[in-house]
Amino acid sequence: MKESHVSKKRLQDELKKKRPFDSLEQEANLNILRTNDQFQNRFGRLFREFDLTPSQYNVLRILRGEGKPMPCQEIAERMIQVVPAMTGLLDRLEAQGHIRRERCTEDRRVIYVELTETAKDLLKRMDAPVSELHKKLVGHLTQTELTQLSRLLEKARLSVQEKDK
Amino acid sequence: MKESHVSKKRLQDELKKKRPFDSLEQEANLNILRTNDQFQNRFGRLFREFDLTPSQYNVLRILRGEGKPMPCQEIAERMIQVVPAMTGLLDRLEAQGHIRRERCTEDRRVIYVELTETAKDLLKRMDAPVSELHKKLVGHLTQTELTQLSRLLEKARLSVQEKDK
DNA sequence: TGTCGATAGTTCACATGTAGTATATCTCCC
């Protein structure tokens, strides 16, 4: 980007409203946090209309993406979350009839989780509203900006890549 | 299950995984979510070393930034969170001796929250490690990239700006 | 002055995320 000092100026103007940040790094991190909070807030409300929590939707979405039964651990890894939390989460999804659990025959420690037809239908009904909300939240950014944003976030995540989870 | 259909679907999903998802908008949103999850995970561990949860640290940080007592509601607003959650949060901070609550004399509905000296000392001790982690997480991005990232996230948040909270 | 709507906090019920620990199984090595 050639006009780096231009955006820097605009940035400082915005910052004046409160106290300046300690560093650009802190500012970026807080921006990520705040943006995420606001966006997840919105998605949470949408999911609730379908009687799902954000985590529950996330599990169903992952299972559909995989297209076949998955062990708990693998789901937990994709959610960047601790395994113990999966138990209660899956308990409720099972009680709601959205998933089935089946113990693996080769390795009896493993339990496979599978989507039910009910869940697939529900996901299909949610696709349009979810996609709409995605566009509503960041649709005012240009294609170039969206690509830049994703690229910057991907680069940011490199710092935690080879660490222990 | 019809194996041929299933594997074809999986293939398409795998292709999508490496490239844009359903849309650039969705990709950007998921990048925000994933980056935030990983980063907050790290900060959470750091805070825990000082016997604070992320939310607790956030409250203390906001109070220090303001520099004077604040009503619960205002703290909650800055945290983009629902007021009811503040009660228990403040209860624990008070029990730990980090804050004091005082009822406002003019408007007896309002309760002001104030930092104790203990909390100020704690925050001071945490400043260096926190700043270090900020740099560790996004320090590999250039100054220009950090500025770009913040600017893009600020622009992204415009979509929820004039909405109801 | 007295009631009504608005506002600040609280309380409650429930789902979640985290750490720590327990249990069942598997794998490997003797």
Place this chain on the structure above:
DNA sequence: GGGAGATATACTACATGTGAACTATCGACA
């Protein structure tokens, strides 16, 4: 084949978010 350590889940305790409903107080208006 039997036991040690590794692995996959489950269970428990606690802090947190969320919505709904409640209490105390304030402000305005009849």
